[in-house]
Amino acid sequence: MSYVRLLMTVVGLVAACAASAQGLSTHGSLALSNASAASLAGSGYIVTGSIEIIAASAELTVQSVQAAGESVVIVLRGASEAAVVSVLTSAQLVGNASVAVGTLVQVMGESTGYALYVGRSLIAFVPGNVGRALIHQSYHGAGWK
Amino acid sequence: MLRASVFAFALYTGATLAGGACSETPPTAESVRKGLQLALKTFQALDASGERLALIARVGSDLSKHNLRYSHMAIVWRDHPKGRWSVVHMLNKCGTATSALYDEGLGNFFNDDPFAYDALLLFPGPEYQDRLIEALGTSLPASVYHPGYSMVAYPWSTKYQNSNTWLLEMLAAAWAPGGSVHNRRQAQAWLKQAGYQPTLLRVGALERFGARLFRANIAFDDHPSELRFSGRIYTVTVDSIADLVRRLDPAARTEVLRL
Numbered sequence: 001m002s003y004v005r006l007l008m009t010v011v012g013l014v015a016a017c018a019a020s021a022q023g024l025s026t027h028g029s030l031a032l033s034n035a036s037a038a039s040l041a042g043s044g045y046i047v048t049g050s051i052e053i054i055a056a057s058a059e060l061t062v063q064s065v066q067a068a069g070e071s072v073v074i075v076l077r078g079a080s081e082a083a084v085v086s087v088l089t090s091a092q093l094v095g096n097a098s099v100a101v102g103t104l105v106q107v108m109g110e111s112t113g114y115a116l117y118v119g120r121s122l123i124a125f126v127p128g129n130v131g132r133a134l135i136h137q138s139y140h141g142a143g144w145k
Numbered sequence: 146m147l148r149a150s151v152f153a154f155a156l157y158t159g160a161t162l163a164g165g166a167c168s169e170t171p172p173t174a175e176s177v178r179k180g181l182q183l184a185l186k187t188f189q190a191l192d193a194s195g196e197r198l199a200l201i202a203r204v205g206s207d208l209s210k211h212n213l214r215y216s217h218m219a220i221v222w223r224d225h226p227k228g229r230w231s232v233v234h235m236l237n238k239c240g241t242a243t244s245a246l247y248d249e250g251l252g253n254f255f256n257d258d259p260f261a262y263d264a265l266l267l268f269p270g271p272e273y274q275d276r277l278i279e280a281l282g283t284s285l286p287a288s289v290y291h292p293g294y295s296m297v298a299y300p301w302s303t304k305y306q307n308s309n310t311w312l313l314e315m316l317a318a319a320w321a322p323g324g325s326v327h328n329r330r331q332a333q334a335w336l337k338q339a340g341y342q343p344t345l346l347r348v349g350a351l352e353r354f355g356a357r358l359f360r361a362n363i364a365f366d367d368h369p370s371e372l373r374f375s376g377r378i379y380t381v382t383v384d385s386i387a388d389l390v391r392r393l394d395p396a397a398r399t400e401v402l403r404l
Contacts, residue, residue, distance in 0.1 A: 044177055090173055112181035112252075115174070125178040127252070133228070134184045134252030139245060140233055140286060144226040 044113065044126040049085030053078045054107055054114045054126055060085075062103040067091060074124070076105060076116075087116070089124035097121035172256060180256035183404050187221075187251055187264050190402055191230045194266075197223045198274040200312070200390065201232065202265040202383045203255060211346050215265050215383035218312050219254065222278060233281060235311040237294050242361050244294040244306070246286055262404040267387055270394045273320060280319035289314040289332050295364040297380045300336075300343040303329045304367040309381040313341070313389070320393065341389045344382040350374075 053076070054060070060076040063084060072094050075086045097118040099105075105123070108115040112131035116124040127135060191199060202215035219234030227248045234254075237244050255262070269277070280286070295305035300313070306329075317332035317339070326332045353376070356363040365373050372379065390397050 044174060093174060110178070110182075112185050113178070115178060122174045122178070125174040125181075127177070127181060130185065131181045131252060134181060134188065134250045136227060136231070136248075136250045137253050138227060138248050140248050141246075142248075144282075 044124045045088040046126065047073050047086040047088050051126060051128065053083045053085040055109070055128065057107050060105045060107060062099055062101055062105060064101060065094060065099055074099065087124050087126060093121065093123045097123050099123060172258070176258070177256060179262050179404060180259070181252050183255045183262045183264060183402065184251035186402055186404070187266070188230050190266065190400060191221065191223065194268065196268050196274065198278055200267040200269070200386070201254070204259055204261040204263050205257060206260045213382055213384055214263070217308050218383045218386055220277065220281070220312065221251070222281065233286070235290065235306070235308040237308070237362050240360065240362050242294050243292050245292070246290055264402040265383070266400040266402065267390060268398045269390055270396045273394055277316070277319040280315070285318040286315060288327055289318050289329050291329060294362055295367065296362050297365065297378055299367040300379060300381050301333055302367040305364060307381065309383060309386060313381050313386050339389065340392055342385060343379040344385045346378045346380060348376050348378045350376065
């Protein structure tokens with residue numbers, strides 16, 4: 001993995017930490033106005049490759065699984081040997097589904113993205129065009145025209 | 146997406162320095178999927194409404210102990226410069242004692258580790274919508290914003306603010322006659338005369354002590370002593386904001402969405 005890609009992975013992982021930060025800070029009877037600055041980068045984040053590979057496939061094959069703290073990057077190969085996409089997702093989900101090299105991953109298209117299954121286990125959800133259009137975050141007023 | 150990641154990285158770093166309690170568990174695939182499903186359902190309901198703006202609330206945590214359902218309220222605006230039906234709200238930074246104002250997509254709004262995938266839409270009448278839209282494009286959102294955050298901020302103090310307090314004071318700034326509200330004190334004065342009633346919570350001494358000790362984003366020292374030490378905590382809730390909106394505008398309409 002190149003330095004740039006590794007950096008992207010690490011940044012994605014740290015984003016995952018920020019995304020779930022409010023989990024601890026608001027689940028309590030005093031969590032009256034819970035709101036944290038969240039990002040969706042922690043699950044279904046495409047580290048390298050194109051979503052078109054997922055969109056065009058009913059089934060993908062796991063080429064590698066790279067551990068990265070609480071998350072993993074699973075590298076998936078489409079029907080063509082050259083078509084590879086890597087997706088960041090939860091290490092626990094991948095571990096529970098016993099994902100390893102050669103595991104077949106089913107792709108289910110939904111209105112907001114693509115659900116990746118191993119057997120009956122959902123291991124990642126990759127937002128599609130509709131889903132991605134619903135995801136953005138910036139400081140209020142920044143870049144307003 | 147990378148920009149969003151870098152942005153989140155900056156937030157995380159800041160939170161760590163401030164000693165916030167942050168989970169290191171990434172969001173699950175199912176939570177991302179459900180959050181986006183509710184976001185799309187809400188987007189479609191908003192489009193179908195024919196309205197230009199709504200107040201939107203989510204269920205961030207289980208508040209049934211206090212007979213409350215929704216925890217957090219924001220403004221969702223059809224013609225938002227950052228994208229159709231984007232949200233404007235205040236967010237706490239990762240459990241710290243600070244916050245910021247954000248523009249966000251509905252996908253982000255419903256992916257903050259919610260307790261339930263429900264949404265409340267509250268549509269004020271056209272005149273109220275127009276005045277709020279106009280105010281969003283001015284300096285008023287910043288004028289009634291305060292970065293010192295407490296989850297249970299006292300509504301009649303300017304020491305702290307939480308997300309719902311900012312929204313309530315933003316409504317005051319937008320809706321007070323003649324542009325008479327330019328800061329938090331003026332907003333609170335207008336809210337009092339408009340009949341706003343905060344929600345009373347019963348919070349035991351042990352719970353107060355634990356919250357203050359272990360959470361950077363909860364403080365009680367803005368509450369009057371006689372209330373605080375008797376466990377009577379008044380604060381701004383979604384319910385109390387909705388009550389005010391309906392009092393000001395009896396024609397305001399609500400819609401509940403569930404997955």
